[in-house]
Amino acid sequence: MPSYVDHVERRLLDDPQVLGDIADVVGGPFHVMYPERVARNIGTFQAAFGAAGVDGFVYFGKKANKAACVARACADSGAGIDVASAGELVAALAQGVRGEDLMITGPAKSDELLWLAARHRALIAIDALDELERLVALNLAARIVLRALPDGSTSRFGLAPGELSQAVERIDPGGPILLSGFSFHLTGYDAIARSEQAAALIDLCLRTRAQGHPADTISIGGGFGVDYLDAASWARFRDTVSDNWFHANPPKSGYYPYHFPVPGAAMLTAILAHRDLADRLRDNDIRLAVEPGRALLDRAGSSVFRVQGVKSRTVGAEPYDILTVDGTSLSLSEQWFDSEYLPDPVLWPVHPGHRTPTSVGASTCLESDLLSRRRIPLPRRARVGDLLVYPNTAGYQMDSNESPFHELPLPPKVVLSAGPDRLRWRLDAPAR
Incomplete structure (x- = not known):
């Protein structure tokens, strides 16, 4: 379920260097604001x-x-x-x-x-x-x-x-x-x-x-x-979703209407x-x-996590991967309402590979701390050091449940602007 994205975010994803540079400087999960x-x-x-x-x-x-x-x-x-x-x-x-x-x-x-x-x-x-x-x-x-x-x-x-x-x-x-x-x-x-x-x-x-x-x-x-998703993607999910699509227990609450026609x-x-x-x-x-x-x-921010580990699991006869990333689901708040943030994350950088169903877990010791229980069809198998970019998270996902659990730092916000020749970024002003 690919999400609509702003043109600045598209430039960020297409740029071969900027996203990696930010990740190297920040050294942990972060949010990008547009x-x-x-x-x-x-x-x-x-x-x-x-x-x-x-x-x-x-x-x-x-x-x-x-x-x-x-x-x-x-x-x-x-x-x-x-x-x-x-x-x-x-x-x-x-x-x-x-x-x-x-x-x-x-x-x-x-x-x-x-x-x-x-x-x-x-x-x-x-x-x-x-x-x-x-x-x-x-x-x-x-x-x-x-x-x-x-x-x-x-x-x-x-x-x-x-x-x-x-x-x-x-x-x-x-x-x-x-x-x-x-x-x-x-x-x-x-x-x-x-x-x-x-x-x-x-x-x-x-x-x-x-x-x-x-x-x-x-x-x-x-x-x-x-409106996060196109009508066909939302209808396909809504009409065919199965418990087998999820790692462990599927969400029990309702979903946000991710396709909203007006x-x-x-x-x-x-x-x-x-x-x-x-x-x-x-x-x-x-x-x-x-x-x-x-x-x-809407389309004014994204959340970025680095892959720290990759495991293989099987449900029925179907294999899938489960990742551990360097943040927690406290920074993707929909999960903490027993629901699921459904727009697909983007795996960065782009490399050739085979589609791999993938769930995403957090770097805490809690079994339930999952950023994506749904097995997302990533375009290739993720590797340690890759980045997962969750799109369109500025509305409520970033701040509602943030916590320095395990004494992990809160993800900082990075402000991105698009110049005619290149992207520029800076850290957001500290909260007052």
Whole structure:
């Protein structure tokens, strides 16, 4: 299942030297980031708003990747960042994102985070009545949206309808807290559900305006799908997958929809088109905010591991190889949700050989620590010293579960840029 890749990544894979040079300098597993791709992805969302004639704003969901180069790409591209901790807020500011371009999300925010957000004029998504009371007690000017619990949702996040009414009543229209509007988050990737929930919040904004509040912003959160694979590859896997394809036990959880026919900004366009949502937003002078994470990181990074060992195994009468690489599955986070990251890794460098089914294990003493349980059809047998490049891992795979287990160093992030004559690379700025 070969993944789509960015042209910069293609140049890296085709270059006979750069990838090996980076591996030699780093001396362990590493992630490669392509911030130019992040900027292009932001631009597609901004273009979707422009084509629909809607006042819209893009916040990058920072939890999806903490690389400094991504935050800098947001600052340079006129996008904001959605943060959920004081550390994330400070890191965003350090890369040039202005305070008023930050959205503060997450449950039960600390007083420190509320204070810092108010000082920088960030937009704070209030998740609970007691959180609102703590913000009021700080006696600071603040901009907020109230996070609504969608009808029928069992989420622990957000305010139920009665709580929303209490929160609106608690805010003095002439006081220091400015009620800018409402937000919501939905699980899954349903464009129509997001459009219809946004329409319901337009009505809520209008009722709130009648009580003297600005209520001119709606945030619909993230959940914009990413298209990793072509339709035929995904259908072939989905329709024919067998337990025999995997080393040891196959994944028991569901898979991410690795083929997504209306991804990213195209999904935003579909949301805006449903039941004339764009017209309603324009007619009522309401700004629509989105908080994509994975979608802004589509094809914006790869994860690289060096092969340290090769063994042969047999299932039934079919032989396959199992590799040990110099990292852990903590750096390929899908595996830690009892699922599997399905896009095929690329074996580098390219040499002739015979197709070899291959699973990939980590350099820890845990039987379950596998980067790829699936027996991937590598184009040749891997050798010690080869590199495995997992494509399109910038969205959630790199950071969600990282740990210095066994006192192994965390894989650093390398920032790659494409000059007209050659590729250039540098280490990402250290996390703040």
